[in-house]
Amino acid sequence: xxxxxxxxxxxxxxxxxxxxxxxxxxxxxxxxxxxxxxxxxxxxxxxxxxxxxxxxxxxxxxxxxxxxxxxxxxxxxxxxxxxxxxxxxxxxxxxxxxxxxxxxxxxxxxxxxxxxxxxxxxxxxxxxxxxxxxxxxxxxxxxxxxxxxxxxxxxxxxxxxxxxxxxxxxxxxxxxxxxxxxxxxxxxxxxxxxxxxxxxxxxxxxxxxxxxxxxxxxxxxxxxxxxxxxxxxxxxxxxxxxxxxxxxxxxxxxxxxxxxxxxxxxxxxxxxxxxxxxxxxxxxxxxxxxxxxxxxxxxxxxxxxxxxxxxxxxxxxxx
Ligand code: DGY
Numbered sequence: 658x659x660x661x662x663x664x665x666x667x668x669x670x671x672x673x674x675x676x677x678x679x680x681x682x683x684x685x686x687x688x689x690x691x692x693x694x695x696x697x698x699x700x701x702x703x704x705x706x707x708x709x710x711x712x713x714x715x716x717x718x719x720x721x722x723x724x725x726x727x728x729x730x731x732x733x734x735x736x737x738x739x740x741x742x743x744x745x746x747x748x749x750x751x752x753x754x755x756x757x758x759x760x761x762x763x764x765x766x767x768x769x770x771x772x773x774x775x776x777x778x779x780x781x782x783x784x785x786x787x788x789x790x791x792x793x794x795x796x797x798x799x800x801x802x803x804x805x806x807x808x809x810x811x812x813x814x815x816x817x818x819x820x821x822x823x824x825x826x827x828x829x830x831x832x833x834x835x836x837x838x839x840x841x842x843x844x845x846x847x848x849x850x851x852x853x854x855x856x857x858x859x860x861x862x863x864x865x866x867x868x869x870x871x872x873x874x875x876x877x878x879x880x881x882x883x884x885x886x887x888x889x890x891x892x893x894x895x896x897x898x899x900x901x902x903x904x905x906x907x908x909x910x911x912x913x914x915x916x917x918x919x920x921x922x923x924x925x926x927x928x929x930x931x932x933x934x935x936x937x938x939x940x941x942x943x944x945x946x947x948x949x950x951x952x953x954x955x956x957x958x959x960x961x962x963x964x965x966x967x968x969x970x971x972x973x974x975x976x
Contacts, residue, residue, distance in 0.1 A: 896918075960972060
């Protein structure tokens, strides 16, 4: 019996590629060249499944180019780069990789929070430039983090993991907004009725809700205006949750103190105006980028593929 053909859009950790090649007719991308829309559509023409990543825009047209494909195994927990309705309409199953990237992503959110509050990137740039001329009592003063209030938008797995780190490690008070009632937040905290309440109260706001239609522009100009001028915004979720132009304006005018960003509205494009600012820390979507996590994500995608082609329900089915 012929093995299902699986198109793998990017280079994956070696053990994942080995597992895929052993079990499937896997078409790998050894040079890790991002596929253009045309190449992606062409590659999908004779695919039974596609293992895709957040860098691939899987829209209705691309899905339409894959008449045989029955499964999109997404190498990520977030799937706002996939047109879920088009997949559903075409009868294509979509899976993701929840759970395994919780700690890595929360670690990175905390990294950004500390970096931006303590001006670590500015300090690093100063040392590297050779212009540092020694310790000074008023040099690069940042904001104290310990004991401050963290506001979490989206108290799912990653939001809770961030809350735990900040509560236990930094003795922060935690407030959060979540659409549904959170019964087991894992740490002492207060669930506030609205996003606005969190923005008004927090010294640090960390975003952990999904991107896509439901939350696009959630952190709007009006809402940014509610934040304290001393507050910081951290985003490791999805760029489209924040109105990027409004954020740039708030940062330029010091309406808020700073931001730590790992995600952008139109990746990999990062607006020049954002790159020009000192009060932001900018990372290239590294939330899940540890060796352990990326391997675990790959194995999860693999397990979903295996389950599907063995006729079982894939464990992480989205639709
Ligand atoms: C995800 O899984 O959604 C991340 O953004 C990719 O690391």
